[in-house]
Amino acid sequence: MNKPKVFVTRPVPDRGLDVIKNFCDADVWTDELPPSREALLERVRGVEGILSLLTDRIDGEVMDAAGPQLKVVSNQAVGFDNIDVAAATQRGIPVGNTPDVLTDATADFAFALMMAAGRRIVEGERYVRAGKWKTWSPSLLLGVDFKGATLGLVGFGRIGKAMARRAAGFDMRVIYYDPLETKPPADVKATHVDMETLLEDSDFISLHTPLTADTRRLIDAAALAKMKPTAVLVNTSRGPVVDLDALYEALKVKRIFAAALDVTEPEPLPMDHPLLTLENALIVPHIASASKTTRDKMSWMAAQNLIAGLKGEHLPNCVNPQVYK
């Protein structure tokens, strides 16, 4: 029996890739960089399944280039703003994602960023390497405190709640804004507030919202102007949620204390971006979920979604279940 043809847009961890190769005739893009648009349109031709990453824009054009036999798009990420889900639904194609398995790794990392920016850890490391460490000094690289501070979470889904649980261990007060989740679960101590209160009252603000039309540039100049001058902003959600020009202006004049970004717009951030000249901007390359175990689980889960779709079964994690109605 012929195996179903699939296109895998980068070598995902073996835990998932081995499963895919067993079941499918897999064409794997092996370059370090994602396929160009032209290459993507070319390589999907005739496939029944696509395993994509957040770097691949999978829209109606790609689905049509694949052809009417395309049965499934499986995205190895919890976020799926790179996929035109409406276009997939219109064509009856289920789209899979990989929630849950990355919640703790991402929350751990967001917390680490919050501490690193608040306590100036990366700046301190640069200081040592630059040979500037001459003596212990009473006011060298002073940061902000965590105990008793208010953590404001924008988005209170799985990762937002995991942040709230971690914050309890640091004796922080947690407030959150989420239009869809106004009551916290019994085991999480947090208070729902409006966005304005969150901006004004938080000592730390951590973003955990999907990218939608409502959240694009949610943190703009007006939002930054409402924050405390001692506030630390952390973004592990999606780059376009923060207006980076406005953030640069705010950090430059110390309108807020610091920002730590795992995600930027664009990605990668160009080397001549002004944010990279600021000591109070900490920027890392979209690695919040990058633990070995987590990425293994994500690839396995993406493989399960892909294979279910190829078999015509319901995807274990489907973002557009309307296709089954």
Ligand code: DGY
């Ligand atoms: C996701 O899954 O959406 C993250 O951004 C990458 O792990």
